[in-house]
Amino acid sequence: MVIRLTNPSKMATSMSSWRGYARVFMRRRQKILERCLQTTSNSSLSKPEKSTFYVSTPIFYVNAAPHIGHLYTALVADSLTRWKQLKGIPTFFATGTDEHGLKVQQAAEKGGVPPKVFCDEISNKFRELFKKYDINYSTFVRTTDEAHVDTVHYIWNLLNEKGFIYKDVYKGWYAVSDEAFVSDKDVKEVTTKAGEIQKVSAESGQPVVWMEEENYMFRLSQFKPQLQEWIDTEVIQPSHPFFKKIVQSTLDNLTDLSVTRSSDRVSWGISVPNDPSQKIYVWLDALTNYLTVTGYPGKDYHSYWPADYHVVGKDILKFHAVYWPAFLIAADLSLPKKILCHSHWKVDGVKMSKSLGNIVDPVDCMSKYTMDGVRYFLLRQGTPQNDADFNEKRIVEVINNEMVNTVGNALNRISSKAINPEQLFPNPSTDVLLTKFTEEDRQKLEELYTLADQVDRFYEDGNVYLALETLMKYLFWANKIVNDHEPWILVKDAAAKEHLDTVIYVVMETLRVCGILIQPVVPSFSSRLLTRLGVPDTERLITHSQVKIHPTSPNYVQTLNPLDSVLMQRLKYKR
Numbered sequence: 318m319v320i321r322l323t324n325p326s327k328m329a330t331s332m333s334s335w336r337g338y339a340r341v342f343m344r345r346r347q348k349i350l351e352r353c354l355q356t357t358s359n360s361s362l363s364k365p366e367k368s369t370f371y372v373s374t375p376i377f378y379v380n381a382a383p384h385i386g387h388l389y390t391a392l393v394a395d396s397l398t399r400w401k402q403l404k405g406i407p408t409f410f411a412t413g414t415d416e417h418g419l420k421v422q423q424a425a426e427k428g429g430v431p432p433k434v435f436c437d438e439i440s441n442k443f444r445e446l447f448k449k450y451d452i453n454y455s456t457f458v459r460t461t462d463e464a465h466v467d468t469v470h471y472i473w474n475l476l477n478e479k480g481f482i483y484k485d486v487y488k489g490w491y492a493v494s495d496e497a498f499v500s501d502k503d504v505k506e507v508t509t510k511a512g513e514i515q516k517v518s519a520e521s522g523q524p525v526v527w528m529e530e531e532n533y534m535f536r537l538s539q540f541k542p543q544l545q546e547w548i549d550t551e552v553i554q555p556s557h558p559f560f561k562k563i564v565q566s567t568l569d570n571l572t573d574l575s576v577t578r579s580s581d582r583v584s585w586g587i588s589v590p591n592d593p594s595q596k597i598y599v600w601l602d603a604l605t606n607y608l609t610v611t612g613y614p615g616k617d618y619h620s621y622w623p624a625d626y627h628v629v630g631k632d633i634l635k636f637h638a639v640y641w642p643a644f645l646i647a648a649d650l651s652l653p654k655k656i657l658c659h660s661h662w663k664v665d666g667v668k669m670s671k672s673l674g675n676i677v678d679p680v681d682c683m684s685k686y687t688m689d690g691v692r693y694f695l696l697r698q699g700t701p702q703n704d705a706d707f708n709e710k711r712i713v714e715v716i717n718n719e720m721v722n723t724v725g726n727a728l729n730r731i732s733s734k735a736i737n738p739e740q741l742f743p744n745p746s747t748d749v750l751l752t753k754f755t756e757e758d759r760q761k762l763e764e765l766y767t768l769a770d771q772v773d774r775f776y777e778d779g780n781v782y783l784a785l786e787t788l789m790k791y792l793f794w795a796n797k798i799v800n801d802h803e804p805w806i807l808v809k810d811a812a813a814k815e816h817l818d819t820v821i822y823v824v825m826e827t828l829r830v831c832g833i834l835i836q837p838v839v840p841s842f843s844s845r846l847l848t849r850l851g852v853p854d855t856e857r858l859i860t861h862s863q864v865k866i867h868p869t870s871p872n873y874v875q876t877l878n879p880l881d882s883v884l885m886q887r888l889k890y891k892r
């Protein structure tokens with residue numbers, strides 16, 4: 318049950334019905350708040366479907382340091398997990414690093430260090446980055462961990478015993494950068510800068526090499542009907558034609574999959590049990606991480622598996638929507654509930670690449686735009702369906718317009734000593750609401766308490782940008798209230814005290830509710846905001862955004878706390 322104070326469609330539309338409503342409301346609000354505070358973990362919003370809600374990020378390749386695109390994937394998963402936590406749902410958030418394969422092996426060779434040393438260094442960079450950006454993961458897996466190697470061996474043996482693995486000679490194109498096979502029809506020729514003709518994958522633009530060797534194969538093609546059925550259940554979100562096309566074209570051309578490499582070629586990998594001449598294909602190895610973190614095959618894995626959300630970028634959708642479910646079906650395991658796909662970040666309209674030298678370093682960004690600023694920008698501008706553009710001028714604009722000029726400004730205007738000398742979150746006056754506020758504004762005030770419902774589906778579907786767009790509308794409105802009622806004039810007139818208090822209340826309530834609902838995106842910024850408003854740590858769950866403050870008596874007093882650091886610094890754009 319969602320706790321709501323009122324149904325906006327049944328809102329009072331005249332003065333008398335508003336008064337009647339206000340009386341009923343006064344009686345009900347004490348009860349509602351009590352119920353809400355007691356049942357934080359009982360309401361339907363907070364009822365877990367299974368004991369733990371499991372969200373994963375892809376595990377990140379350690380061939381190079383993390384960039385802004387990697388951070389974005391992790392932020393989408395982090396914000397979704399935090400949203401669940403705000404509902405009181407126990408969560409399990411897994412991330413980690415993907416460390417085997419030719420791509421990493423070659424990067425280590427180039428760096429002149431043993432692969433494990435190379436992996437340790439880059440894996441640590443991901444950990445450090447996540448710490449800096451407050452990515453609140455529950456577990457960090459590395460594919461070089463012993464426990465993971467054991468799980469991969471277990472899965473291999475299972476697939477083998479069930480007859481899904483056989484030996485054959487594999488011939489075909491392989492893109493090392495993508496660690497992916499490319500069919501003949503998906504190979505095209507391009508002319509390099511040096512004037513040479515090169516064969517590349519049409520999908521990723523990465524060079525391909527011809528491979529011809531004896532490998533172990535997985536009977537992928539026989540799973541086509543089950544995979545088609547599963548895909549048709551709209552398991553891939555958001556349901557976008559482009560994402561569907563990626564998966565459907567893989568399904569339409571489904572062949573068996575080579576799941577090993579000769580150890581002569583790929584030395585850095587997990588050996589096939591009882592056959593050290595072959596290493597397990599890096600995608601079979603990597604995808605299995607989602608089971609490793611659950612403790613599989615230990616019995617407790619049931620508390621986590623199946624994963625509720627695998628968050629992935631569009632470039633790796635086919636591995637998660639075709640290969641992974643096929644391995645799982647073959648192993649008799651249940652399938653993930655949703656795959657949440659997102660598009661990519663470009664830089665000034667161009668794909669990020671080492672050769673172009675336009676890779677954006679998230680650590681560097683943080684020093685310029687702050688942790689909250691970067692989190693806000695990426696989640697506000699990144700949409701699942703279209704590539705987003707990382708443009709430094711735009712970052713400054715978005716942060717200044719929304720975090721500083723909208724949220725910061727509303728807060729400063731009603732909490733300054735000049736306007737609010739007693740530093741209180743005052744009580745509203747029903748009379749003032751009736752006589753000095755428009756019907757439209759009264760309605761907007763009531764709608765605040767249904768905002769959690771409005772943004773819920775956006776967070777749940779990975780459309781965080783829509784949640785932020787919705788919250789911003791209310792925050793813009795809060796500033797409009799300040800402009801309309803001019804508290805700097807009201808403060809000079811003792812007779813206008815109730816009017817002033819009501820204006821301050823309306824703006825503070827908007828900031829409080831939006832501050833609660835924006836926590837998954839900007840945890841530290843929202844914490845400063847809520848602390849300033851005097852909202853205790855124990856009253857920051859979704860259920861608290863659904864009831865009004867000052868529940869009991871007109872004498873209820875909430876005192877503001879001092880702000881120990883500025884809410885958000887105004888930024889300057891430097892070329």
Ligand code: MSP
Pocket residue numbers: 374375376377378385386387389390415603604605606628629630631632633660661662663669
């Ligand atoms: N190791 C594999 C995943 C194995 S999961 C079993 C991999 N790693 S990756 O480091 O290349 O990518 C990790 C995530 O970062 C993917 O979701 C990918 O889509 C995302 N991004 C990489 N570049 C990106 C952008 N430019 N923009 C947004 N996300 C991007 O793939």
